[in-house]
Amino acid sequence: MKKFLLVMPAVLSLALTACTGTEVTSSPDKKPAGSGSHSTSAKSHAAPAGIGDTITLKSNEDDLKLEVTVVKAISSAKPKDEFNVPEQGQRFAAVQIRLKNVGSTTYDDSPGNGAKLIDGQDQQYDEAMSDIAQGPSIGSSVKLAPGGSRKGYLVFAVPKKAKIAKFQFALDSGFGPQAGEWLLK
Template sequence: MKKSLLVLPALLSFALTACTGTEVTSNPDDKPAASKGQEPPPKAQGARARIGDTITLNSGEDGLKLEVTVVKAVSSAKPKDEFNVPEPGHRFVAVQIRLKNVGSTTYDDSPGNGAHLIDDEDQQYDEALSEIALGASIGTSVKLAPGSSRKGYLVFSVPKKTKLSKFQFTLDSGFGPQVGEWLLR
């Protein structure tokens, strides 16, 4: 009986945390002005983030906030070597991202856990953990002190005829309170 009384508060806490919901945002941050004294041009109402745009995401952890930029997307990336190849009928897609810790707490996570590609039929693809010839992976374990940044590729294996539509990224290994969403075309 005593054990069940101790477990009950933990279960209630978990249930309340899980029910708070997740916000999907596709609103890019305002870009800095080109020169001193100039205001950045205002974003059009309802503008959607695209390749090159930055979205600032909050974590469920107090003080953790990252600026996430989709630097580029490559629709058919060559494998790094003959051992890292997509399965038959598939191709590698690579999304290069830049993470910058603009919060007050260290970021310590695996970025691929919170990354997804979505095609034009609303099907979702997870990271493939493969290496490509284009450049370095962002890594499976990234630690960023406040003010630090990291750039690298996330690789996905998708069917060859798939038309990609969006890239999504979430902090906290995919369990964060916000999901950033970028259009890929």
């Protein structure tokens, strides 16, 4: 019992430390010199990430890093079938992402757990785990060996009048040390 009382505060302290301190970044990775962009002004480097941009995120695991790219955003996505429909007063919105494991250990997580869609009123929405007609979802469980990649949609149920503004993504089911943020305008 004494060991339990001595160890428990340390365990709680570590748990609380792991749950705090997430850094949110909207700075896209720098594009290689020959990527088609000729501008080298400071303003172009300070621009927030948007559709087509990649942000490399770190995990709580030392050797796990993922390049996360927002490929496409759909403000009003069509349900895949009559069984996958949003509740009355809502619509589906979707964000297509590409994940590439650039670390040296396997990524094994549910991407939807670390994904948030934010509207123009700064309200956020969790993944709805639905399928849309525009393409396949990324799936509820993704395993990527180093160098592996996966692409698919994350679907969100949002009020019909909501204007989609931002997408946030973090590793470790949302508890990673970094979260990427993309403008969807």
